[in-house]
Amino acid sequence: MDGQSDYEQRARAFMALSDPTRLQIVELLGSGGESSTSEVAERLGISLPLACHHTKLLVDVGLVHKRKEGQSKYVSLNQGLLNALLASLSGRAAR
Numbered sequence: 101m102d103g104q105s106d107y108e109q110r111a112r113a114f115m116a117l118s119d120p121t122r123l124q125i126v127e128l129l130g131s132g133g134e135s136s137t138s139e140v141a142e143r144l145g146i147s148l149p150l151a152c153h154h155t156k157l158l159v160d161v162g163l164v165h166k167r168k169e170g171q172s173k174y175v176s177l178n179q180g181l182l183n184a185l186l187a188s189l190s191g192r193a194a195r
Contacts, residue, residue, distance in 0.1 A: 134174050
């Protein structure tokens with residue numbers, strides 16, 4: 101870990117999910133797999149800069165993976181972390 105407690109890391113992830121646009125991005129990636137940031141913007145009806153801003157925040161907390169191919173950036177859901185976050189609320193997470 102990078103000096104943050106488990107609680108702090110989980111709180112950051114939950115705070116990221118508290119924004120409606122970021123929650124929509126997570127749901128979109130959860131149902132559709134990997135997408136380019138342009139596709140995310142188009143499907144949600146938001147600008148590309150706004151989509152980039154929100155996906156960057158999700159990448160920063162680890163909920164989304166990003167890869168670059170040429171000029172395009174592709175994002176995908178970190179399903180393992182999302183599952184661990186949800187499990188931590190019910191006390192089923194390994195500590």
